[in-house]
Amino acid sequence: MADIDILAGEDPDAYARLSVCVDIVLMGVRKGAPCALLLRRGAAPFAGHAALPGGFVGAREALEDAARRVLRDKAGLLDVRCEQLYTFGEVARDPRRRIVTVAWLALLAPAAIEAALEANPELLCATLAVPEGDCSGDSAVLDPTGARLPLAFDHEQILTLALERLRGKLDYTAVGFDLLPPFFTLRQLQDVHEAIRGSALNKPAFRRRMIDKGWITPTGTRETRTSHRPAELYRFRGMT
Amino acid sequence: MADIDILAGEDPDAYARLSVCVDIVLMGVRKGAPCALLLRRGAAPFAGHAALPGGFVGAREALEDAARRVLRDKAGLLDVRCEQLYTFGEVARDPRRRIVTVAWLALLAPAAIEAALEANPELLCATLAVPEGDCSGDSAVLDPTGARLPLAFDHEQILTLALERLRGKLDYTAVGFDLLPPFFTLRQLQDVHEAIRGSALNKPAFRRRMIDKGWITPTGTRETRTSHRPAELYRFRGMT
DNA sequence: TGACTTATATGCGCCTCAAAAATAAGTAAA
DNA sequence: TTTACTTATTTTTGAGGCGCATATAAGTCA
Numbered sequence: 001m002a003d004i005d006i007l008a009g010e011d012p013d014a015y016a017r018l019s020v021c022v023d024i025v026l027m028g029v030r031k032g033a034p035c036a037l038l039l040r041r042g043a044a045p046f047a048g049h050a051a052l053p054g055g056f057v058g059a060r061e062a063l064e065d066a067a068r069r070v071l072r073d074k075a076g077l078l079d080v081r082c083e084q085l086y087t088f089g090e091v092a093r094d095p096r097r098r099i100v101t102v103a104w105l106a107l108l109a110p111a112a113i114e115a116a117l118e119a120n121p122e123l124l125c126a127t128l129a130v131p132e133g134d135c136s137g138d139s140a141v142l143d144p145t146g147a148r149l150p151l152a153f154d155h156e157q158i159l160t161l162a163l164e165r166l167r168g169k170l171d172y173t174a175v176g177f178d179l180l181p182p183f184f185t186l187r188q189l190q191d192v193h194e195a196i197r198g199s200a201l202n203k204p205a206f207r208r209r210m211i212d213k214g215w216i217t218p219t220g221t222r223e224t225r226t227s228h229r230p231a232e233l234y235r236f237r238g239m240t
Numbered sequence: 241m242a243d244i245d246i247l248a249g250e251d252p253d254a255y256a257r258l259s260v261c262v263d264i265v266l267m268g269v270r271k272g273a274p275c276a277l278l279l280r281r282g283a284a285p286f287a288g289h290a291a292l293p294g295g296f297v298g299a300r301e302a303l304e305d306a307a308r309r310v311l312r313d314k315a316g317l318l319d320v321r322c323e324q325l326y327t328f329g330e331v332a333r334d335p336r337r338r339i340v341t342v343a344w345l346a347l348l349a350p351a352a353i354e355a356a357l358e359a360n361p362e363l364l365c366a367t368l369a370v371p372e373g374d375c376s377g378d379s380a381v382l383d384p385t386g387a388r389l390p391l392a393f394d395h396e397q398i399l400t401l402a403l404e405r406l407r408g409k410l411d412y413t414a415v416g417f418d419l420l421p422p423f424f425t426l427r428q429l430q431d432v433h434e435a436i437r438g439s440a441l442n443k444p445a446f447r448r449r450m451i452d453k454g455w456i457t458p459t460g461t462r463e464t465r466t467s468h469r470p471a472e473l474y475r476f477r478g479m480t
Numbered sequence: 481t482g483a484c485t486t487a488t489a490t491g492c493g494c495c496t497c498a499a500a501a502a503t504a505a506g507t508a509a510a
Numbered sequence: 511t512t513t514a515c516t517t518a519t520t521t522t523t524g525a526g527g528c529g530c531a532t533a534t535a536a537g538t539c540a
Contacts, residue, residue: 016259016260016296016298018259018260019256020256020329020340055493057258057329058256059258059338062329062331084326087342088303089260089297089302089304091300091302098299102329102340185518186519187517187518203518204499204519204520204521205498206499207518207519207520208496209496212496222506223518226506226516226517227507227508227516227517228505228507228518229504229505229506229517230505230506230517230518231517232519251481304500304505388523408514425487426487426488427486442529442530443487444488444489444529444531445527445530447487448527448528449527449528452521452527464534466485466486467484467485467486468484468485468537468538469487469488469538470537471486
């Protein structure tokens with residue numbers, strides 16, 4: 001913290017106070033592709049563009065509490081895994097005035113996506129189209145009709161970073177399970193991984209890796225209503 | 241960003257403005273152990289405790305620019321790799337008033353450590369003692385005499401996170417090279433890795449791994465002034 | 481010159497893991 | 511009832527990475 005000599009005795013109000021807000025990337029996997037929940041802006045600047053749900057941080061509110069408040073008020077979600085992503089503070093990122101934003105990444109299971117869309121009809125579920133083969137380039141943000149969706153402020157940069165973070169953590173953390181229902185087949189788990197990575201995986205190898213990690217346990221029950229051999233349902237057990 | 245409806249038309253000053261500052265973890269490896277450069281606080285709160293160098297973010301200053309300014313003003317350093325670490329915003333983290341801090345991690349080669357200590361004699365080089373064997377526990381911060389050094393605010397938490405981040409990136413990024421002089425032996429590189437990890441590595445395997453990665457090239461020159469066979473000097477070539 | 485120290489190169493066995501092939505369990509159609 | 515079809519699951523095989531041990535090289539110092 002801080003300029004020690006100065007902080008000690010002088011008037012706190014002599015220093016700049018900035019607006020601080022939180023923006024939440026509500027991310028999930030739907031129809032085999034990563035997606036994010038956005039709001040369409042009505043007023044300038046960036047009227048008509050899509051933006052991440054967000055809100056100002058209160059004077060007596062912790063950053064994480066602000067993120068949870070936005071999650072609750074804008075999407076009706078209470079128990080969602082939410083981690084800090086990055087803090088964006090370019091001077092001109094908002095043309096009106098200086099705003100520093102702390103971006104958070106929330107991971108949504110399919111049921112949570114639908115619940116949020118129902119809780120707030122203003123939300124739209126945008127698809128993040130990963131460029132085929134090349135996963136370094138920026139991902140295109142598409143609206144439900146498949147049209148390119150322009151984003152407000154630096155929110156496209158934030159979305160890109162969110163997807164990169166998710167991709168990076170996929171192999172050595174349990175993030176994949178937050179994007180699935182409590183019971184799932186290995187095929188569903190693989191689909192989620194492939195959607196985030198943007199590339200295919202070898203099936204037997206994926207299966208063995210997942211089982212050997214010890215994070216999942218078979219439930220003994222099987223899929224129903226398939227027109228082929230039903231797959232075993234697994235459940236996330238937790239990391240050691 | 242932001243509560244769209246509200247942001248659009250109302251008075252910006254109706255919302256909380258917070259003090260925002262940057263704190264820099266100046267990290268390096270010295271005498272086979274990770275270390276960080278700290279300042280001793282003179283005034284309350286936490287008088288006599290050590291603290292990270294930091295400063296307030298100006299109203300028209302980007303976060304990264306603020307970090308570079310602190311790096312320059314407090315340690316005389318100009319060309320240092322510096323990445324954002326995490327943003328801390330607990331309400332009571334500073335007992336005087338609400339301050340949100342964006343923590344940054346700067347990686348220092350041995351020469352940069354010495355240069356900083358000379359540029360600002362107030363700086364002290366604290367050793368981060370990784371608990372033997374168990375790298376999950378918090379690392380103790382020791383002053384040059386080996387005594388435990390109490391830290392101000394939540395700065396111990398920030399230091400611990402910095403070391404964890406460094407450890408996590410060690411294997412798949414080039415962070416190790418930022419902690420070494422431009423020319424180095426494989427033994428020096430291994431010492432840095434072992435210091436960050438807090439555990440020993442197998443020598444031939446480490447050597448093979450590093451060479452196979454293709455990140456380093458032999459320079460053809462050798463160590464001098466050794467009392468044994470001199471080692472080849474390598475140099476970082478960059479990642480592909 | 482020979483002892484000593486550390487760097488460097490090589491060989492071996494184990495474990496991980498990707499890819500392919502083989503087998504199992506359902507549905508749908510003949 | 512049988513056969514074709516689809517997808518799940520298991521087994522096999524081979525390549526590569528890595529830890530460990532050993533052998534050799536290149537300096538200093540007594």
